[in-house]
Amino acid sequence: xxxxxxxxxxxxxxxQPPQGHPxxxxxxxxxxxxxPRRGESGRRSLHVLVVDDDPELADELARAIxxxxxxxxxxxxxxxxxxxxxxxxxxxxxxxxxxxGMRGYTVAQNLRREPRLRGCLLLALxxxxxxxxxxxxxxxxxxxxLAKPVDLLVLETLLGLERDRxxx
Numbered sequence: 001x002x003x004x005x006x007x008x009x010x011x012x013x014x015x016q017p018p019q020g021h022p023x024x025x026x027x028x029x030x031x032x033x034x035x036p037r038r039g040e041s042g043r044r045s046l047h048v049l050v051v052d053d054d055p056e057l058a059d060e061l062a063r064a065i066x067x068x069x070x071x072x073x074x075x076x077x078x079x080x081x082x083x084x085x086x087x088x089x090x091x092x093x094x095x096x097x098x099x100x101g102m103r104g105y106t107v108a109q110n111l112r113r114e115p116r117l118r119g120c121l122l123l124a125l126x127x128x129x130x131x132x133x134x135x136x137x138x139x140x141x142x143x144x145x146l147a148k149p150v151d152l153l154v155l156e157t158l159l160g161l162e163r164d165r166x167x168x
Contacts, residue, residue, distance in 0.1 A: 043069055044167045046159060047089050050074035051081040051107065052096040052125065057148070061094060064152050070159060078102035082110050085117055092121045092162055094155075097145070108140035121162050125150065 048070050052058040058074040065072040073088050075081050078099040085093055093111060097104035104124060111117050124145040146155065 044163050046070045046091050046163050046166070048072040048092045048094070048159070049081065049085050049088055049090040050094045051078060051099070051104075052076065052094075053078075053098075053100045054096075057096075061150065061155075064155070065159065068156055068159060070163075078104065078107040081107055082114065085111060085120070086114060090117060090120050091166060092123065092159060093117075094123045094125055094146075094150075095142075097124050097126045105140045108142050112141045121158075123155075123158070 048065050050058045050061045050065070050072065052061070052074070053076050055074075055076055058076060062072045062074040071088075073084060073090075075084050079102050081093075081095075084090075095104050095108055095111075099107065104126075108122055108124065111120065111122060122141070122143045124140075124142045125148055126145055127148045144158075
């Protein structure tokens with residue numbers, strides 16, 4: 001997991017995938033993608049969207065999710081996240097609540113208003129627990145929040161459970 005000093009400052013032009021990890025990339029404002037690992041026979045692939053204004057964190061999560069066999073896209077822009085979620089047919093959205101620009105709670109509410117996304121699993125990401133925000137959390141109809149840095153074992157388990165639920 002990659003940590004940065006200031007998660008709000010980033011340069012998208014200088015990101016390079018580590019050696020041996022090619023990544024199908026498009027402009028960060030329009031979303032980036034990581035194709036699922038090949039050879040995942042018989043297992044359903046989820047369509048996952050990661051929304052985080054820190055491209056390093058979003059890319060790291062996307063790489064892990066892609067390695068687990070899921071189709072994943074990531075984006076740094078909360079405003080464009082809704083359109084990408086629709087076009088990617090997102091079944092799971094990992095959403096940073098502390099987005100710059102449009103707040104994560106607003107993005108969550110917009111996702112829930114979209115009929116094509118009502119059934120998606122909405123996982124909020126935040127750096128710390130904030131009891132003052134619990135009302136916003138409920139109002140945005142967020143399914144669960146995960147503390148940053150995300151425990152990848154927990155995330156993999158949650159995605160596996162969602163994959164199984166949708167497959168049945």
